[in-house]
Amino acid sequence: MASKPSIPKGTRDFSPIEVSKRNYIISIMRKHFEKYGFQPIETPSFENSDTLMGKYGEEGDRLIFKILNSGDYLDKVPTEELQTINYKQLTGKISEKALRYDLTVPFARYVVQHQNEIEFPFKRYQIQPVWRADRPQKGRFREFYQCDADVVGSTSLWQEVELVQLYDSVFTELCLEGVTIKINNRKILSGIAEVIGASDKLIDFTVALDKLDKIGEDGVKKEMIEKGISEVALEKVQPLFNFTGTISEKIDKLSILLDSSEEGKKGIEELRFICETVSKLGLLKANLDLDVTLARGLNYYTGAIFEVSAPKTVAMGSIGGGGRYDDLTGIFGLKNMSGVGISFGLDRIYLVLEELNLFPETVTTSTKVMFLNFGESQAFEAMKAITELRSKNIKSELYPDNAKIDKQFKHAERRNIPYVVKEIVDGKFTLKNILSGNQTAVSLEELIIELQ
Template sequence: MAQKPSIPKGTRDFNPEEVAKRNYIFNTIKSKFERFGFMPIETPSFENSDTLMGKYGDEGDRLIFKILNSGDYFKDVRKNIINSGKFSVYFFELLDSIKTISNFRNDDFGYEETVNRYLKIISGIGKLEKGILRDFFLKNESEILSFFRENDSMDILQFESSLEFKRNNFEKIYNEYINELDSFNSKNSSEISEKALRYDLTVPFARYVVQHQNEIEFPFKRYQMQPVWRADRPQKGRFREFYQCDADVVGSNSLWQEVELVQLYDEVFTALKLEGATIKINNRKILSGIAEVIGASDKLIDFTVALDKLDKIGEEKVKEEMLSKGISPDGIEKLQPLFTLSGDFGTQVESLNSILSTSEEGKKGIEELQFINTAISELGLKSAILQLDVTLARGLNYYTGAIFEVSAPSVAMGSIGGGGRYDDLTGIFGMKNMSGVGISFGLDRIYLVLEELELFPETITKSTEVLFINFGEKEALYSLKAIKTLRENGINAELYPDNAKMKKQMNYANKRNIPFVIIVGEQEIENNLFALKNMITGEQQNVNLEQVVKNFS
């Protein structure tokens, strides 16, 4: 029976039109990255698990896709447990309690048939997988045969009448087996999975910097455009496999880098015609200061993770989560001004100054925000809007300074970009005092926004500009000589591969949205001409090759 084709949830196929639109976004972002002096690198799709684990907080760690080591690991686990003396005791307790096979005679039944009968009888009891029982049978054949010969008086009716007792006994033994398995797995987790698919591009970049530090000239400006994977629940705008487009600078503490990254966001979204994108900004030092003021410095991660959900679950749910994490009601009451903070950048900063008057860390965060805002006010932005959002937390452990998140105008969509300053990231790999800052563009969400707002240029999906109709070998060879010239002049051209009916070839051009076709027959070859037809207007004219080239210039 043929297998029904499918792909995993949270992944997608892309047709030619979608790929062309995605490449338009890629190319736009890439051109701006390079305009700002960023250089490309690439890292492997998967990293060692210990490179990724513990870098994204508890919620992030749960979304990391781990890769099972090669080989049938669980088969080896099963063998180890079956071979252990303890499991042997459990199993023979089971055999002794149910005395399963009646009327066993070695001359009546072969051993394999006996095993199959036994497996069939106990298949409804407990959850123990048959493969484990079969493995045990085959390992202990002589002892089991001896057991059956000694206990062949119980018939099937007797067996069925005591089924409930046997079920309980069986499940007890099964549970003992599961405990053994869990214990074995916990002690040997590295044997199950030593690698994981990358969750983002920033942590692998930090690993790259440390590993290649002797080859890098600092400050190092890199960009990276590769897929990442998260074991998330698929929904609109949220996938398990998606691309990130990152730009980072490491080796500089200067806040001018943050200023440039705000400008980079503005340049990219303006180039994509996505005008009015909002670049939200906050500072992790402000969040640390707030946690200090409310007496929850030891719960900074819990506090920021909950606060980051404000726009998703609302004020009351955020407060409930904070309470569940051990933040006191008095502390949460002190947060109330944050939930109602409004006004322009300067007004919000004034309110923050009053809230954080006793926190040096918080005041430092305010100073950094004011520096960035002042610089952007002087430099100006083409179309984006810089907005202070003190509830912005981005629940990632590695941010230490500025935090960015970008939202699209007029579309109900999650963030289409984000990033921030991370002073300590390379330190986890043994390279201290290497500050960095970076931003990311969410390609897949940007795609959905441009699609919904109809911002993709019509010319994006143009592939083949002219199709040559195929009338036979002589005509095809004449056409291919012309096609070679057109391609050398940067014109996308192709020959219909088969000598098919004219109607079929013309329909092919229409369905592919190819704007022109060239018809070549004996008369055109004799006169060294081409019949060029406009598929939109229906106009047709005889031209030479030079005129064909000029038509597409």
């Protein structure tokens, strides 16, 4: 007996209803991306390993799915090396490609490879799946979609302002209230590391600090000490663990803390411009907040960094994030190409909308009307009408088999089809509303009006 098939942990099948809901979210994102001037691109699902490795920090590199070379992938490995435990050295010889971890690094590769064809500043959006060998849990999957919008070729902070507005406009149309767009700046984090004497451990410092909401103050301090950050440094950084007030008040506190750091002061001025400008322009529904513990583990951000939190009524992590990366393309040989971008977490946004019951009922409506099948003669008349309805963008179909009428009705009910045409007599269509039970005989023109 054949074993029951299954799918890998951290992956999912999607039903027609789920796909319709996801497409609803994507359509709103795409509309606003294009409204803000972003153009679509796509890149391969896998890249050369050296394109991805070393771009996400030590933690990120461990989560990259490697692809074994085609054919005899052990062919180029000496027998003596197979007997060693140096998996890193071995991996480089048996795997030359990897599934993309995000869309930003492949985008940087795309920009460098196509730089002579691109008009800068270049605004692109990309909606494609990515893969991470993470531990599956609620809202965290090994295969998931990212929906990114990036601008490269401009250092203007107006781009950051627009990206905050873009987040706000998308979540507003999704009717998602209570969203918080958190903002910080990597220059501020660098300045803090400088004033506490831990500049040589900036990455360790920021990676640990970014986990404050997950492992708490004690957990962060413990990790920092394990990474070699001194007790004296932790005392200096203590104010960050209880950093409250308005954005303006927080900026004033940072100005005092970072008075001796030129890098930190530069970050403060960038934050001040973005936050004050957004405040003057106003947001529709989202909230903007300065979070000094926001670090994001990815080590390529150099300026503003963003993270979007779901409404507090929902137990969900971030539903978006991004930031400024002044020299990301430099890793591929193209210097002085500043970029900034944001990402929407499609899967998590879906879960939030589902939990808050924010999907419109029309999203899951597929077929509007189904014609019952009474045999070939009437089926042909039905198909002529269906062809006309479809030309008017009315979703219509014919039940394919001349089955019992009760079976056909139940099929329409199970699929939530709101109308059925029971029969066609002398050019009149007997239209029944399944929900109300009402039925009426109408002409084709009247049928079109009713269904539209």
